[in-house]
Amino acid sequence: MLGEVQATAEELKEKLESVIAMTSFATMMGAKVLSISPGNVELAIDVKPAIMNQHHGFIHGAVLGFVADSACAWAAGSLAGDVVTAEYKLHFLAPAVGDRIVGRGRVIKASSRIVVAQADVYAVKNGSEKLVAIALGTLSKVDRK
Amino acid sequence: MLGEVQATAEELKEKLESVIAMTSFATMMGAKVLSISPGNVELAIDVKPAIMNQHHGFIHGAVLGFVADSACAWAAGSLAGDVVTAEYKLHFLAPAVGDRIVGRGRVIKASSRIVVAQADVYAVKNGSEKLVAIALGTLSKVDRK
Amino acid sequence: MLGEVQATAEELKEKLESVIAMTSFATMMGAKVLSISPGNVELAIDVKPAIMNQHHGFIHGAVLGFVADSACAWAAGSLAGDVVTAEYKLHFLAPAVGDRIVGRGRVIKASSRIVVAQADVYAVKNGSEKLVAIALGTLSKVDRK
Amino acid sequence: MLGEVQATAEELKEKLESVIAMTSFATMMGAKVLSISPGNVELAIDVKPAIMNQHHGFIHGAVLGFVADSACAWAAGSLAGDVVTAEYKLHFLAPAVGDRIVGRGRVIKASSRIVVAQADVYAVKNGSEKLVAIALGTLSKVDRK
Numbered sequence: 001m002l003g004e005v006q007a008t009a010e011e012l013k014e015k016l017e018s019v020i021a022m023t024s025f026a027t028m029m030g031a032k033v034l035s036i037s038p039g040n041v042e043l044a045i046d047v048k049p050a051i052m053n054q055h056h057g058f059i060h061g062a063v064l065g066f067v068a069d070s071a072c073a074w075a076a077g078s079l080a081g082d083v084v085t086a087e088y089k090l091h092f093l094a095p096a097v098g099d100r101i102v103g104r105g106r107v108i109k110a111s112s113r114i115v116v117a118q119a120d121v122y123a124v125k126n127g128s129e130k131l132v133a134i135a136l137g138t139l140s141k142v143d144r145k
Numbered sequence: 146m147l148g149e150v151q152a153t154a155e156e157l158k159e160k161l162e163s164v165i166a167m168t169s170f171a172t173m174m175g176a177k178v179l180s181i182s183p184g185n186v187e188l189a190i191d192v193k194p195a196i197m198n199q200h201h202g203f204i205h206g207a208v209l210g211f212v213a214d215s216a217c218a219w220a221a222g223s224l225a226g227d228v229v230t231a232e233y234k235l236h237f238l239a240p241a242v243g244d245r246i247v248g249r250g251r252v253i254k255a256s257s258r259i260v261v262a263q264a265d266v267y268a269v270k271n272g273s274e275k276l277v278a279i280a281l282g283t284l285s286k287v288d289r290k
Numbered sequence: 291m292l293g294e295v296q297a298t299a300e301e302l303k304e305k306l307e308s309v310i311a312m313t314s315f316a317t318m319m320g321a322k323v324l325s326i327s328p329g330n331v332e333l334a335i336d337v338k339p340a341i342m343n344q345h346h347g348f349i350h351g352a353v354l355g356f357v358a359d360s361a362c363a364w365a366a367g368s369l370a371g372d373v374v375t376a377e378y379k380l381h382f383l384a385p386a387v388g389d390r391i392v393g394r395g396r397v398i399k400a401s402s403r404i405v406v407a408q409a410d411v412y413a414v415k416n417g418s419e420k421l422v423a424i425a426l427g428t429l430s431k432v433d434r435k
Numbered sequence: 436m437l438g439e440v441q442a443t444a445e446e447l448k449e450k451l452e453s454v455i456a457m458t459s460f461a462t463m464m465g466a467k468v469l470s471i472s473p474g475n476v477e478l479a480i481d482v483k484p485a486i487m488n489q490h491h492g493f494i495h496g497a498v499l500g501f502v503a504d505s506a507c508a509w510a511a512g513s514l515a516g517d518v519v520t521a522e523y524k525l526h527f528l529a530p531a532v533g534d535r536i537v538g539r540g541r542v543i544k545a546s547s548r549i550v551v552a553q554a555d556v557y558a559v560k561n562g563s564e565k566l567v568a569i570a571l572g573t574l575s576k577v578d579r580k
Binding site for chain 2: 379381383384398399406421424426428
């Protein structure tokens with residue numbers, strides 16, 4: 001997704017932001033890159049209850065899923081270039097309440113074709129973080145021909 | 146999510162639609178119940194590329210994830226009443242292209258506290274369905290006290 | 291694992307049995323191929339309580355895991371040749387009691403490098419089958435150079 | 436599995452060893468508890484190639500699966516008492532070669548009925564550890580009536 005392994009953090013961030021700009025779902029969600037380095041990424045979205053809640057009044061799991069999947073994919077992409085998600089598993093650990101969702105992704109293992117990555121997802125309320133979801137996924141490199 | 150096991154298909158649909166109406170994320174996505182019966186559900190969303198795409202131009206995985214998770218949760222809810230998703234695993238099988246996404250969920254096993262459910266997610270283009278994602282998840286019953 | 295896509299069922303079975311003969315864990319477990327065709331496999335093991343139980347007296351989950359993983363891998367191998375398991379998810383649905391464990395694997399999607407497969411695992415007691423586990427996994431093709 | 440939350444590390448180890456003694460599969464595998472404390476466990480098995488290999492000559496995935504599942508279940512049990520595995524996901528990260536397999540499990544989140552736990556599995560060769568598998572699972576508490 002993001003290009004060469006040797007890219008600097010600044011280059012990685014610029015490339016990722018250009019990918020987000022081309023991703024209408026991410027733009028609609030308001031995804032922002034907080035930091036990125038080879039194998040690690042941190043992103044956030046500001047919660048908009050009018051479009052992001054479920055019926056118990058908590059933040060919808062699909063919002064956490066978006067943050068988790070993006071954190072895995074972008075962490076993988078920071079090492080492996082263009083990737084697609086092959087699969088992920090997502091655990092919901094606690095009801096998500098707050099004004100911000102933060103996701104932190106890291107690469108567990110990068111092989112020649114496949115990257116395994118993990119993400120922690122936090123709900124931030126009044127400046128205090130709570131772990132609300134955890135994900136473990138497989139990303140597959142996209143060939144450039 | 147949906148109430149008693151003995152409910153008729155019509156009652157299940159009404160209850161589910163009232164849940165969707167209280168779920169701002171589902172409303173924003175335009176989720177519609179096509180059919181529901183104890184242990185099975187079929188839902189659909191119409192694709193809006195302006196808010197649902199990823200950077201390769203395909204439908205974003207989070208959209209498929211929403212449909213898959215909803216199909217599992219609503220199938221489980223049709224048997225078990227109010228449920229929350231404990232975890233799910235989602236495989237992306239093919240790039241999703243089309244004007245409609247359809248999800249079909251079914252209960253694999255309902256125990257006293259936990260329901261295991263599976264969902265198939267299809268992209269529909271020119272009336273033709275293509276399997277684009279598959280999910281397997283655990284739903285946990287919510288106690289009514 | 292098993293060679294060319296065009297192989298007959300008989301050739302697939304012979305190749306798989308030669309793989310099992312080289313797999314000391316499968317030999318120790320007594321794994322037998324009941325049937326195999328491109329994209330599908332059925333295997334069984336006879337239960338030996340003296341080495342296969344857990345502390346509640348049921349058949350150990352690792353035995354079911356072996357059958358599930360093998361069913362996924364061998365179904366994938368019947369289409370894709372030599373494969374390794376990248377990951378799988380395994381649900382335990384009911385306590386496993388009986389004298390035989392049967393696993394049925396099938397390919398959900400075979401891409402150029404990756405195969406997604408599913409397995410159902412049954413405990414057989416007095417000739418009657420009970421679904422005790424279900425798995426969904428990713429297999430990765432091994433390059434032949 | 437292991438009793439009360441307030442147990443000391445020594446009591447937890449004794450209880451777990453009595454569970455292992457009643458688990459014929461774990462005894463056959465030669466599972467040993469290296470350390471245990473509330474929410475954490477470390478176990479090991481000595482590799483016996485004559486019964487633990489797969490056809491490429493590596494340690495069989497089912498052996499790693501046993502260690503991973505046990506690490507999750509025993510970590511969960513150290514906090515929650517008697518548990519059963521509801522589901523787990525296992526990633527194979529590298530071929531497993533060595534004379535010993537070590538698993539380290541830790542609880543991510545313990546709720547009233549469900550525990551989420553993670554395990555890292557290492558192959559030890561000539562005293563050097565290599566991460567070969569990672570698992571993330573859901574454990575369900577067993578009611579005592």
